[in-house]
Amino acid sequence: xxxxxxxxxxxxxxxVTLMLLxxxxxxxxxxxxxxxxxGTELNLDLARDLGLATGEFDTLTPNDLFIAAKIDEAxxxxxxxxxxxxxxxxxxxxxxxxxxYQPPSLxxxxxxxxxxxxxxxxxxGQYAAAEVEDALDAGLHVMLFSDNVPVxxxxxxxxxxxxxxxxxxxxxxxxxxxNGVPLCFANAVRRGKIGVVGASGTGTQEVTVQIHKxxxxxxxxxxxxxxxxxxxxxxxxxxxxxxxxxxxxxTELIVxxxxxxxxxxxxKIYQIAKSSPKPVVIDFIGGDRAAIEAxxxxxxxSLEDAAQKAVKVLRGQEYEDFTGFSLPEEQIxxxxxxxxxKLKDDQTELRALFTGGTLADEAMKLLGDHYDIYSNIPLSxxxxxxxxxxxxxxxxxxLGEDEFTxxxxxxxxxxxxxxxxxxxxxxxxxxxxxxxxxxGFGSYKDPAGAVADSVxxxxxxxxxxxxxxxxxxxxxxxxxxxxxxxxxxxxxxxAGIIVxxxxxxxxxxxxxxxxxxxxxxxxxx
Amino acid sequence: xxxxxxxxxxxxxxxxEFLENHPSFxxxxxxxxxxAVNLLVLEEALITLTNQDDITPMGLRVDCGxxxxxxxxxxxxxxxxxxxxxxxxxxxxxxxxNAEVWETRSILILDALPAETVSQTRFSLMRWLAxxxxxxxxxxxxxxxxxxxxxxxxxxxxxxxxxADDLEAFMQAINSSDxxxxxxxxxxLIGFGMGSxxxxxxxxxxxxxxxxxxxxxxxxxxxxxxxxxxxxxSKANKRTTLISANMLRHAAxxxxxxxxxxxxxxxxxxxxxxxxLLAEKVLRHGASSGGDFLLGLVCALKWYQIxxxxxxxxxxxTWVEYKRLQPVPTL
Numbered sequence: 001x002x003x004x005x006x007x008x009x010x011x012x013x014x015x016v017t018l019m020l021l022x023x024x025x026x027x028x029x030x031x032x033x034x035x036x037x038x039g040t041e042l043n044l045d046l047a048r049d050l051g052l053a054t055g056e057f058d059t060l061t062p063n064d065l066f067i068a069a070k071i072d073e074a075x076x077x078x079x080x081x082x083x084x085x086x087x088x089x090x091x092x093x094x095x096x097x098x099x100x101y102q103p104p105s106l107x108x109x110x111x112x113x114x115x116x117x118x119x120x121x122x123x124x125g126q127y128a129a130a131e132v133e134d135a136l137d138a139g140l141h142v143m144l145f146s147d148n149v150p151v152x153x154x155x156x157x158x159x160x161x162x163x164x165x166x167x168x169x170x171x172x173x174x175x176x177x178x179n180g181v182p183l184c185f186a187n188a189v190r191r192g193k194i195g196v197v198g199a200s201g202t203g204t205q206e207v208t209v210q211i212h213k214x215x216x217x218x219x220x221x222x223x224x225x226x227x228x229x230x231x232x233x234x235x236x237x238x239x240x241x242x243x244x245x246x247x248x249x250x251t252e253l254i255v256x257x258x259x260x261x262x263x264x265x266x267x268k269i270y271q272i273a274k275s276s277p278k279p280v281v282i283d284f285i286g287g288d289r290a291a292i293e294a295x296x297x298x299x300x301x302s303l304e305d306a307a308q309k310a311v312k313v314l315r316g317q318e319y320e321d322f323t324g325f326s327l328p329e330e331q332i333x334x335x336x337x338x339x340x341x342k343l344k345d346d347q348t349e350l351r352a353l354f355t356g357g358t359l360a361d362e363a364m365k366l367l368g369d370h371y372d373i374y375s376n377i378p379l380s381x382x383x384x385x386x387x388x389x390x391x392x393x394x395x396x397x398x399l400g401e402d403e404f405t406x407x408x409x410x411x412x413x414x415x416x417x418x419x420x421x422x423x424x425x426x427x428x429x430x431x432x433x434x435x436x437x438x439x440g441f442g443s444y445k446d447p448a449g450a451v452a453d454s455v456x457x458x459x460x461x462x463x464x465x466x467x468x469x470x471x472x473x474x475x476x477x478x479x480x481x482x483x484x485x486x487x488x489x490x491x492x493x494x495a496g497i498i499v500x501x502x503x504x505x506x507x508x509x510x511x512x513x514x515x516x517x518x519x520x521x522x523x524x525x
Numbered sequence: 526x527x528x529x530x531x532x533x534x535x536x537x538x539x540x541x542e543f544l545e546n547h548p549s550f551x552x553x554x555x556x557x558x559x560x561a562v563n564l565l566v567l568e569e570a571l572i573t574l575t576n577q578d579d580i581t582p583m584g585l586r587v588d589c590g591x592x593x594x595x596x597x598x599x600x601x602x603x604x605x606x607x608x609x610x611x612x613x614x615x616x617x618x619x620x621x622x623n624a625e626v627w628e629t630r631s632i633l634i635l636d637a638l639p640a641e642t643v644s645q646t647r648f649s650l651m652r653w654l655a656x657x658x659x660x661x662x663x664x665x666x667x668x669x670x671x672x673x674x675x676x677x678x679x680x681x682x683x684x685x686x687x688x689a690d691d692l693e694a695f696m697q698a699i700n701s702s703d704x705x706x707x708x709x710x711x712x713x714l715i716g717f718g719m720g721s722x723x724x725x726x727x728x729x730x731x732x733x734x735x736x737x738x739x740x741x742x743x744x745x746x747x748x749x750x751x752x753x754x755x756x757x758x759s760k761a762n763k764r765t766t767l768i769s770a771n772m773l774r775h776a777a778x779x780x781x782x783x784x785x786x787x788x789x790x791x792x793x794x795x796x797x798x799x800x801x802l803l804a805e806k807v808l809r810h811g812a813s814s815g816g817d818f819l820l821g822l823v824c825a826l827k828w829y830q831i832x833x834x835x836x837x838x839x840x841x842x843t844w845v846e847y848k849r850l851q852p853v854p855t856l
Contacts, residue, residue, distance in 0.1 A: 010599065012556035012563075012768065018719045018812075035683070038766050040716030040723060046687050062716060062766050105534055111590030
């Protein structure tokens with residue numbers, strides 16, 4: 001073994017580069033030990049301690065780079081070590097100059113990527129308006145992921161977008177698919193002829209997933225942000241998106257999704273629907289069915305129903321409200337009997353733990369006629385979770401709401417919040433646990449696995465009291481999602497969870513099990 | 526090559542002061558990185574242009590969409606004016622007219638949080654830092670903070686292993702207010718580590734800025750701090766890289782980069798920003814520089830906790846032992 005030193009006078013490299021280079025040089029055959037560093041006194045001391053010093057150290061200054069190496073010259077020469085160093089350095093410089101470049105501002109991003117026509121803004125809410133304004137001034141469409149943007153700013157920015165013929169999706173817009181490119185939380189779905197404008201994230205995801213499962217695809221999926229259909233904003237982006245899809249030659253049918261809009265906003269949308277040359281399916285979750293029909297649009301009773309009707313209309317088929325199950329009714333009844341039989345008489349309560357807000361909302365609306373459900377997004381103020389009598393009753397939570405995500409990621413990204421709620425909110429009185437499992441871009445790598453683990457732990461805990469619990473889930477995802485729909489279903493079923501193909505069907509099965517329990521134990525309302 | 530024109534987004538106030546006092550100064554390009562370039566002025570001071578979010582003292586954040594290495598090389602000469610930088614070879618210009626001014630010492634005029642709050646902040650920072658990838662000096666976090674916060678074994682490295690004893694001795698000396706030994710031990714730290722800002726310099730920079738802030742908040746209480754910082758900055762001129770010596774000189778005066786400044790504000794003063802988000806931004810500096818600075822910060826905050834607790838005890842007349850301040854060491 002011989003020791004050599006290579007010196008680069010007045011050479012400066014960041015420690016990222018030097019650390020990577022050191023590791024790579026260390027792996028070369030014939031290199032026993034290597035130290036790369038700036039020629040400071042202490043670094044040279046370290047090299048001396050390691051037995052890597054040579055006489056050339058005397059000429060080094062703190063601003064020189066040195067490579068000190070102990071090598072087996074039968075296998076490698078110092079020249080080869082230097083060549084390898086320079087080669088790695090050049091590769092690093094190439095990667096630095098393009099892929100790793102992080103533009104510090106919107107204008108430099110535009111400069112670095114000429115031809116881009118859309119900006120995704122995700123900065124703290126108080127700074128978002130200025131960024132969006134710059135983007136709109138530069139003629140770019142905007143998806144605004146940030147929340148906490150003042151409503152006055154939202155109105156001003158959307159008015160500007162409309163004037164310029166641009167989209168301003170958001171604030172708090174989490175789902176869009178533009179020209180086949182999924183943005184933020186979206187599922188991998190095929191392209192096709194159905195365009196969607198949605199004011200709710202997971203609601204839009206559920207509809208696009210169901211359309212994909214039925215064999216059709218999406219042309220564009222435009223988000224608006226949750227406040228768009230309130231009177232203050234006037235549905236500016238719903239209308240902008242709606243008119244864009246009417247004009248889009250690739251879109252043959254349009255689906256609109258939102259919670260019930262302000263009546264003044266709804267009226268504007270109905271007017272456009274009346275004159276739309278393309279069929280329009282509207283799911284204003286719990287909205288005014290008669291008004292929708294009067295506008296010549298097709299009303300829906302659930303997100304799944306919206307997808308079913310959209311696909312049938314596109315194919316020129318007859319349609320009616322989809323209120324049932326994909327499985328035959330007898331099979332459903334068998335499941336209900338089998339699952340209800342697992343429960344003791346005093347197991348009567350529902351625990352619906354959702355990561356998707358619209359899915360939770362849909363669940364409560366579909367169950368609302370039969371049960372008093374307490375929630376953090378209640379259907380009426382008296383059903384707020386704070387009013388839960390002595391901690392007992394049916395509960396449906398949207399775990400993605402601000403009160404649960406402060407200081408931690410959204411439960412679609414990190415399942416920990418729901419895991420904790422499984423531990424704290426499921427007990428010996430719980431009869432049915434209802435959950436959503438949302439796959440897709442932006443979502444956790446294995447949400448089904450996290451739910452399955454929680455359910456196993458719950459069952460283990462309840463088994464000590466000779467009890468079990470019914471767990472019902474739906475998976476919002478496709479076989480193209482990286483988490484894989486089929487793999488997720490298998491994971492859930494392996495944990496004894498009943499998996500239904502849509503949120504609406506999962507809720508209906510929950511209702512049937514709960515009704516079956518009521519028969520056995522009296523009204524629990 | 527065509528002229529590369531760009532605009533300055535943010536300019537450090539000390540840079541603007543320099544430019545006002547040195548019209549049409551000719552600087553030389555000292556070192557070029559993909560995201561930053563250093564210009565040498567007055568033999569040993571550096572002006573740093575960056576196209577990233579962070580900005581340093583004597584720095585300029587510019588709107589540059591490509592790597593600086595594409596149009597600048599070491600040795601190029603740049604004429605500096607208050608409203609414009611222009612390369613003599615005509616390859617690039619920076620327009621400074623619309624740059625926002627960044628005040629490098631703005632936090633030093635704020636009211637400090639109670640010591641207990643600072644202590645809680647330190648603990649939060651420490652717990653978070655324990656979960657971060659262990660690079661640079663970070664394997665030494667459990668040892669230096671006397672915490673066993675992770676069940677995972679520390680993935681140490683040659684540099685951290687070599688310097689562990691000296692770092693611990695330095696920290697203990699400062700915590701015991703033994704300034705002379707601390708300065709002596711600093712000799713074992715300045716310039717140690719890889720890269721253009723060696724790891725121990727980042728660690729020391731955090732100490733120096735915490736000392737400086739404490740001094741400003743408690744005038745007259747810690748008369749040795751100014752000299753202590755000045756001596757380390759002076760030693761750094763000979764013992765570490767020019768880039769790092771500049772960083773330590775700024776830290777001695779209470780100046781750090783914008784990201785570090787915002788984190789310090791969240792530690793010592795009222796801030797509406799999230800502590801961990803700010804720490805994450807600092808952690809992203811370099812390969813290990815951010816982590817080394819953060820390690821220095823949690824260690825220095827421990828000293829702050831001890832020092833301020835002594836002052837408050839003294840104020841309440843409940844202290845039982847008076848720790849005599851050490852004489853100011855001389856150069």
